[in-house]
Every structure is written in C-alpha cells, then in structure tokens.
Amino acid sequence: xxxxxxxxxxxxxxxxxxxxxxxxxxxxxxxxxxxxxxxxxxxxxxxxxxxxxxxxxxxxxxxxxxxxxxxxxxxxxxxxxxxxxxxxxxxxxxxxxxxxxxxxxxxxxxxxxxxxxxxxxxxxxxxxxxxxxxxxxxxxxxxxxxxxxxxxxxxxxxxxxxxxxxxxxxxxxxxxxxxxxxx
Amino acid sequence: xxxxxxxxxxxxxxxxxxxxxxxxxxxxxxxxxxxxxxxxxxxxxxxxxxxxxxxxxxxxxxxxxxxxxxxxxxxxxxxxxxxxxxxxxxxxxxxxxxxxxxxxxxxxxxxxxxxxxxxxxxxxxxxxxxxxxxxxxxxxxxxxxxxxxxxxxxxxxxxxxxxxxxxxxxxxxxxxxxxxx
Numbered sequence: 001x002x003x004x005x006x007x008x009x010x011x012x013x014x015x016x017x018x019x020x021x022x023x024x025x026x027x028x029x030x031x032x033x034x035x036x037x038x039x040x041x042x043x044x045x046x047x048x049x050x051x052x053x054x055x056x057x058x059x060x061x062x063x064x065x066x067x068x069x070x071x072x073x074x075x076x077x078x079x080x081x082x083x084x085x086x087x088x089x090x091x092x093x094x095x096x097x098x099x100x101x102x103x104x105x106x107x108x109x110x111x112x113x114x115x116x117x118x119x120x121x122x123x124x125x126x127x128x129x130x131x132x133x134x135x136x137x138x139x140x141x142x143x144x145x146x147x148x149x150x151x152x153x154x155x156x157x158x159x160x161x162x163x164x165x166x167x168x169x170x171x172x173x174x175x176x177x178x179x180x181x182x183x
Numbered sequence: 184x185x186x187x188x189x190x191x192x193x194x195x196x197x198x199x200x201x202x203x204x205x206x207x208x209x210x211x212x213x214x215x216x217x218x219x220x221x222x223x224x225x226x227x228x229x230x231x232x233x234x235x236x237x238x239x240x241x242x243x244x245x246x247x248x249x250x251x252x253x254x255x256x257x258x259x260x261x262x263x264x265x266x267x268x269x270x271x272x273x274x275x276x277x278x279x280x281x282x283x284x285x286x287x288x289x290x291x292x293x294x295x296x297x298x299x300x301x302x303x304x305x306x307x308x309x310x311x312x313x314x315x316x317x318x319x320x321x322x323x324x325x326x327x328x329x330x331x332x333x334x335x336x337x338x339x340x341x342x343x344x345x346x347x348x349x350x351x352x353x354x355x356x357x358x359x360x361x362x363x364x
Contacts, residue, residue, distance in 0.1 A: 046348065048328055108266045147264035147350045148330045151291060151318060 046144055050174065053077055055138050055155040057123075059169040062130055062161050065093075065123040067138055068171070071116050074145050076104070079113040081141035081152065084123055088135065091128035091161075096121060114142075128161040135159075138174070224325040227343045230255060230335060233320065235289065235311035238298045243311055251285040252363045253337040254351075257313070257321040258288055260296045265332040268350040269304065275356050276308045282364050283339065289313040289320070291331060338363050 046052075052075040057067045067084060071077055079101040086093050098121055101113035128134065136157045143149040155174035162169045231246040245255070256272065258265035272286045286308040290297045294312045301310045313320065318329045325346040326333040336345040336359055344363070347355075 046328055046330065049330075106263055108263050141261070143263070144330075147267075148328075148332070148348060149259075149262040149264060150328070150330045151259070151315065 046146070046148060047072060047075070049140075049142070049150040049153040050155055052144065052150070053140055053142055053153065053155075055140070055157065055174040056171050057136050057138075057157040057159060057174075058171040059134075059159045059162050060122075061168065062128055062164060063125060065125055065134075065136060065159060066168075067121045067123055067136065067157075069115065069119050069121075069138075069140065071119070071142070073116075075142055076114040076116050076145070077119075077140050077142035079115060081139070082121070083139040084121070085137045085139075086125065086134055087137055087156075091125040091132070091134065094124040094126050096123055125161075130161055130163040130166075132161040133158060134161060224346070225323045227337050227341050230320075230324060230337065230343070231341065235313055235317075236294070238294060238301055238310050238312065240294070243309060245287065248285045248287065249341060250339055251283045252339055252359065254284070254286045254359070255335045255337065256286060256288050257317060257326065257331055257333040258290060259292045259331055260290070260300045261292070262331045264350050266300075266304075268332055269306070271351070271353055271356060273304065273307055275360065279360050279364060280307075284360060284364060287311065289317050291315060291317045291321075336363075 052072050054070040054072075055067065056070070057065055060066050069077060069082075079098055082098060084093055084096060099119060101115045101119075104112050104114045106112050123136070125134075136159060138155050138157070139152055140155070141150065141152045157172050157174050159172060160169060231249060232244075234242050234244040237243050245253070254272070256265075256269075258269065260266070269288070272288075275284060276286050288306070288308065288310040290310055290312055291314065292312070293314070297310050297312055300306075318326075321333045322329050324333075324335050324343075326348055328348065330348060332348075332350055334345075334347050334351055335343055338344045345359070351359075
C-alpha cells in the first residue's frame with residue numbers, strides 16, 4: 001500500500017519543484033522591473049549581415065559568372081548598393097545589369113528598389129582563361145524590417161574559370177565572416 | 184506517510200520562496216548598480232574617454248557631459264530607422280535638455296553628409312563624426328552585430344544603464360526620462 005503514496009509524493013515533488021522555479025523566475029523579473037530601467041525585450045534577435053544576406057557565386061562559362069544573394073525573411077538589400085568587382089583583374093567584370101527589385105517607398109529616401117528572397121545577377125567577364133582562379137568581391141547593404149540597418153558588407157567568393165564546353169562550375173558560398181568592416 | 188510527504192512539500196515551498204528572495208535581491212542590486220551588462224563589454228569609462236570631431240571639426244570629449252543623463256546614439260545618414268528615431272530625440276532634447284538630458288550622436292558617416300543632414304532636420308544636439316571607425320567603438324560598447332541604430336544610456340553617476348540595438352521607442356525614452364532625470 002506504500003507504493004501509491006510514494007508515487008503521489010514524487011508527483012507532488014515535481015509540481016513543487018516546477019512551482020519553485022516559476023516563483024524564482026517571476027521574482028527575478030519583478031525585482032528587475034522594480035529596481036532599474038526596464039527597457040528589456042526591445043532588442044530584436046538579429047543575424048549578422050553575412051548570414052542575413054548570404055552570398056554565393058558560380059562560373060556559368062568562361063565569359064559569365066553568376067552571383068546570388070539569399071536574403072532571409074525579414075531582411076532586404078538595397079539594389080543601388082550592390083557592387084561587384086574581381087580582385088587582381090584581368091579578367092575584368094563588364095557592365096552588370098542588375099535585375100529589377102521590388103519598389104519600396106521610404107519616408108526618407110523616397111522610392112527605392114530592394115531585393116528580398118533570392119536574387120541572381122549575371123556578371124559578364126572579359127579576358128578570363130580556362131582554369132584561372134578568380135576572387136569575386138560583392139559589396140551590399142541592407143536592413144532588417146525590425147528597424148536595424150547594416151553598414152556596407154563585403155563578401156568574397158573564389159571561383160575557377162571553367163574549361164570551354166565543360167558547363168558551369170559548382171556554386172561556392174562566400175568565405176567565412178568578416179573580422180571588421182571591409183576586411 | 185501522507186503527512187510526511189506534505190511536510191516535505193511545505194519545506195520545499197519555504198526553500199523555494201527563500202531562494203526566490205535571494206535571487207530577487209541579487210537581481211535588484213545588479214540592475215540598480217547598472218552592472219547588468221553583457222560580459223566582455225566595455226564600461227562607461229571607455230565611452231566617456233572618447234574624443235571625436237563635431238560637424239564643424241572641433242574636437243569634443245564625451246566626458247564634458249558627465250553628470251547628465253547621457254544618451255549616446257550611433258547612427259548614419261544611410262540608415263532610415265536612425266533618421267526616424269532622431270526626430271524623437273530632437274523633441275526630447277528640446278523638452279528635457281534643461282533638466283539634464285543630453286543626446287549625443289556619433290555618426291558612422293562622412294562629415295559632409297552629417298553637416299547637411301543636421302542642418303536639414305535642425306538637429307539640436309551634438310553630432311560627432313566617427314566614420315566607419317565608430318562601428319568599432321559601438322562594438323566595444325556591446326554592438327556585436329555592428330548594425331545601426333545603437334544606443335547607450337549613461338546615468339548621471341556615470342554608469343551605463345542600458346544598451347540597445349534598434350530604435351528607442353517613445354515609451355522607452357519616457358521611462359529613461361522618468362527614472363533617471
């Protein structure tokens with residue numbers, strides 16, 4: 001007959017333990033509110049820019065690269081802030097046509113074009129030779145909808161110019177995070 | 184047997200309440216002393232030691248505003264949310280500046296842009312020019328993502344009482360004014 005009582009005691013113990021944790025947490029919150037500035041909860045959880053605006057690229061053929069931004073939901077990039085350059089040219093990037101973005105009316109900047117989701121950009125190159133290693137540098141600037149903007153961010157991808165007729169090269173993600181602005 | 188279990192549960196309750204009291208006291212003391220801040224983040228001394236040129240090129244030290252409720256706001260002209268909250272800052276500076284509230288903007292921007300924008304919005308508090316280097320300062324103050332706007336609130340006794348990435352809302356500003364002035 002002892003068993004059910006032991007079982008009841010164990011259940012009671014769990015309930016009391018759970019209540020104790022709840023009381024401790026509630027008291028901590030109450031104390032924080034009562035004694036200081038309670039401005040907590042206002043700061044949104046945000047991604048670093050290289051994760052919010054993931055950049056990757058591939059060589060489509062010996063004359064064309066393709067850059068791609070995958071913009072996480074809740075973030076956007078300004079179209080007119082995208083810039084690409086090849087390190088140690090030649091080859092050089094030729095004139096890039098950026099795809100149209102979504103229009104956004106900004107109270108301060110007027111009508112601007114932005115990118116959300118995935119955007120791919122064709123990047124024609126001139127003077128590249130098959131097998132050559134290239135570093136594509138992509139500068140971008142964007143914001144989070146919660147009201148935070150990132151400074152211009154630089155991301156780099158190392159690509160190899162494919163052999164003629166070999167098809168496109170593999171998609172390569174931008175190298176790991178920056179250590180500082182424009183590293 | 185049941186009575187034993189009940190007594191044990193009662194003891195646990197008292198223990199829980201005592202623990203809650205200790206935790207609440209510790210939290211309260213920490214918050215009140217303004218030491219509730221992320222680890223590895225610089226304190227107010229590092230901020231108040233900073234000297235930066237204003238829009239006219241004259242060097243301004245932040246410690247000249249020691250003794251005031253100092254709200255240091257990192258911003259840029261390219262940051263729309265920054266522009267939006269600055270309108271509120273101007274109103275609060277106008278209303279409570281005489282009582283000891285002092286906003287200071289540190290622009291992650293070029294002097295020309297800042298001068299032009301400050302004139303355009305009739306900025307009524309100092310706008311210091313930090314350039315991109317100001318991002319490193321804001322990072323040292325806790326802005327790990329180096330995004331904008333980022334704001335640090337320093338109490339009259341020189342303690343950092345709040346750090347925030349993202350705009351300060353009107354209700355938050357009212358709280359700051361209500362509690363610290």
